[in-house]
Amino acid sequence: MANKQSSPKFIQTIKNIWKIEDLRVRIGITLLFVAIYRFGSYVVLPGIDPAMLTRLQDQTSGGLMSLLDMFSGGAFSNASIFALGIMPYISASIVIQLLAIAVPYFQKLQREGESGRRKISQYTRYLTVLILLVQGPSYLLNLRYTAGSALSESINWNVFMITSTIILAAGSMFVLWLGERITDRGIGNGVSLIIMIGIIARLPQAFIQEFTSRMSAATGGGIIMFLFEIVFLFLVICAGVALLRGTRKVPVQYAKQSAGGATYSGARQYLPLKVNAANVMPIIFAQAIMFIPLAFMSYGATSEPSAFVQQLSDTTGWLYNLIFALLIILFTYFYTAITINPMQMADDMKRNNGFIPGIKPGKPTAEYIDTIMSRITLPGSLFLAAIAIFPAFAGMFGVQQEFAAFFGGTSLLILVGVVLDTLQQVESYLLMRHYDGLLSSGRIKGRVG
Numbered sequence: 048m049a050n051k052q053s054s055p056k057f058i059q060t061i062k063n064i065w066k067i068e069d070l071r072v073r074i075g076i077t078l079l080f081v082a083i084y085r086f087g088s089y090v091v092l093p094g095i096d097p098a099m100l101t102r103l104q105d106q107t108s109g110g111l112m113s114l115l116d117m118f119s120g121g122a123f124s125n126a127s128i129f130a131l132g133i134m135p136y137i138s139a140s141i142v143i144q145l146l147a148i149a150v151p152y153f154q155k156l157q158r159e160g161e162s163g164r165r166k167i168s169q170y171t172r173y174l175t176v177l178i179l180l181v182q183g184p185s186y187l188l189n190l191r192y193t194a195g196s197a198l199s200e201s202i203n204w205n206v207f208m209i210t211s212t213i214i215l216a217a218g219s220m221f222v223l224w225l226g227e228r229i230t231d232r233g234i235g236n237g238v239s240l241i242i243m244i245g246i247i248a249r250l251p252q253a254f255i256q257e258f259t260s261r262m263s264a265a266t267g268g269g270i271i272m273f274l275f276e277i278v279f280l281f282l283v284i285c286a287g288v289a290l291l292r293g294t295r296k297v298p299v300q301y302a303k304q305s306a307g308g309a310t311y312s313g314a315r316q317y318l319p320l321k322v323n324a325a326n327v328m329p330i331i332f333a334q335a336i337m338f339i340p341l342a343f344m345s346y347g348a349t350s351e352p353s354a355f356v357q358q359l360s361d362t363t364g365w366l367y368n369l370i371f372a373l374l375i376i377l378f379t380y381f382y383t384a385i386t387i388n389p390m391q392m393a394d395d396m397k398r399n400n401g402f403i404p405g406i407k408p409g410k411p412t413a414e415y416i417d418t419i420m421s422r423i424t425l426p427g428s429l430f431l432a433a434i435a436i437f438p439a440f441a442g443m444f445g446v447q448q449e450f451a452a453f454f455g456g457t458s459l460l461i462l463v464g465v466v467l468d469t470l471q472q473v474e475s476y477l478l479m480r481h482y483d484g485l486l487s488s489g490r491i492k493g494r495v496g
Contacts, residue, residue, distance in 0.1 A: 063477055070234075070476040077233035080225045081244055087129045087218065088122040088248075092211050095126050095190075099197035106193050111360040111367075113448060115338060117458065120245030126190060126197070128218035131182055133241050136223050137335045139174040143167060144385065172223075179219055183212035234472045236465060242331070243465040246458045249449065257450035276446060283434065283454055287463045290430055293322035295423045297416070301401045318392070318403075320419060323427040325382035327464040330435050332382070333374035337367065363439045363448075372432035379428035389416040434460060 065071055091097045107116040107124040116123040119132030147153040147167070156163035187208055191198065198207070222241060229237030261273040296317040340359040358366045393412035395401075402408050406415045441451040452458050 067476055067480050073234050077229050080229050084225055088120050088127050089125060090128050092126050094199045094202045094207055096197045100126055100194050103194040111362055117249050118242060118245055120248045128214050129222055131215050131219045133222055133238060134335055135178040135182060135219055136175045137331055138178055139171050141332050141335055143171045179216035183215040187211055234469055236468050239465045243462055246462055253449035257447045260447050287460045290323050291464055294319040298404060299401050300404055322423050323431060324387050325379045327460045328382050329375045329378035330460060332378045333371055336374055337371055363442050368436040368439050372436050375432040375435055376428040380424060383424050387420055389413040392416055
C-alpha cells in the first residue's frame with residue numbers, strides 16, 4: 048500500500064521538476080558537464096598505450112594512492128588528462144585560508160566584500176597552477192617508473208615531460224572550470240559535486256569486488272556476511288546524516304514596543320547552532336594534507352620510499368589514522384572559527400532587539416555563543432574523526448579496501464553531504480514555485496540548511 052502511494056508522489060515530483068524551466072535547464076547543464084568530466088577521465092595522455100597501464104592500476108588499488116584515484120574518479124590510474132583532478136585546487140584553498148589568518152594583507156581582502164573575494168579566488172587559481180606544475184612532473188616520473196612500457200618508444204622524454212605537464216595542468220584547471228560552471232549555471236556545489244561524481248564512479252566496482260570476495264572460499268562469510276555489511280553501511284550513513292544535520296537550539300527572546308511606548312517580550316524563538324558547522328570540509332582539507340607524502344616518494348628511482356613515508360601512505364596503519372583524525376579535529380575548529388562569527392550574531396540580535404534570556408546583549412552574548420560553539424564542536428569533531436577513520440577498522444574484519452573506503456568520511460560523508468545539499472537546492476526551486484517538496488513530511492535539511 049505504501050509503495051502505491053509513494054510511486055505517484057515520486058512521478059508527480061518528476062513532473063513538477065520538468066515543469067520548472069529554469070530548474071530543468073540547470074539539471075540538464077549539470078548532467079552535461081558531469082558527462083564531459085567522466086568522458087575526459089578516459090582520455091589518455093598522448094603517447095601512452097592504455098593497455099599497458101596494469102602496474103599503475105595495481106599501484107592505485109591500495110593505500111593512499113587508491114584514495115587519490117578515487118578523488119579523481121579513476122583518472123589517475125587511467126593516465127588521463129584529468130589525472131591530477133581537483134585536489135590541487137583544494138590544497139591551494141587550504142594555503143590561502145591559512146594565509147587569511149596569519150597575513151594582514153589577506154585579512155584585509157576578506158573584509159573588502161565581493162571585490163576581496165574575487166582577488167582571493169584569483170590568488171587561489173595562481174597557486175593551483177604552481178602546485179600543478181610541481182605535481183605534474185612527479186606524476187609523470189611515477190608513470191615512467193611504474194608503467195614505462197606504456198610509453199611509446201619514439202617518445203622524446205624531455206619533450207613528453209614538458210607537453211604532458213602542460214596538458215595535466217590544463218586538464219585540472221578545466222575540471223575546476225567545470226565545477227564553477229556547475230555552481231553558476233547548474234544546481235550548485237560544483238567542486239563538491241565533481242568530487243562526489245568521482246567517488247560514485249568507484250562504487251559499482253567496489254560493490255562487485257566485495258560481493259565476489261565474500262562469495263569466494265578464501266574470504267568466506269557468504270551472502271549473510273555481505274548483507275550484514277550492507278546493513279552496517281546503512282547505519283553508518285544514518286549516523287553521518289545525523290552528524291551533518293544535528294543542531295543545538297539556543298533560546299532567543301525579541302523585545303517589542305507597543306503603540307503606547309511600553310516594551311513587552313515577543314514570542315520566544317531559537318537560534319540553531321550546528322553541531323558540525325564545518326560540514327565535510329575538515330575531511331577534504333585533512334585528506335589533501337595527507338596526500339603530501341606522495342610528493343616525497345622517490346619517483347623514478349629504484350630505491351623504495353623511507354619507512355616513515357610508507358607509514359604515512361598506509362591508510363590502514365595507526366600513524367596515518369592518528370594524524371588524519373587529529374587534522375580533522377583541528378580543521379573542524381579552524382573552519383568553524385572562520386564560518387561562525389559570534390560577535391556578528393550578537394550584534395544582529397541586539398540590532399533587532401533580541402537577547403538570550405539571562406545573558407546581557409553585546410559582548411557577553413558573543414562570549415556565550417562562542418562558549419556554546421566550543422562545547423558542541425568538540426564532540427562533533429570527535430564523531431567526524433571517528434567516522435573518517437572507520438575504514439581502517441572495517442579492513443580488520445576482512446572488508447576489501449575499496450569497499451571499506453565507503454564506510455568512512457573520506458567518501459561516505461562527502462557523498463551524504465553533497466547529496467543533501469543538491470536535493471535541498473532542487474527542493475528550494477519546487478517550493479518557490481509553490482510545488483510540494485521532495486519529502487511528504489517536512490523539508491530536506493542539507494549541510495547548510
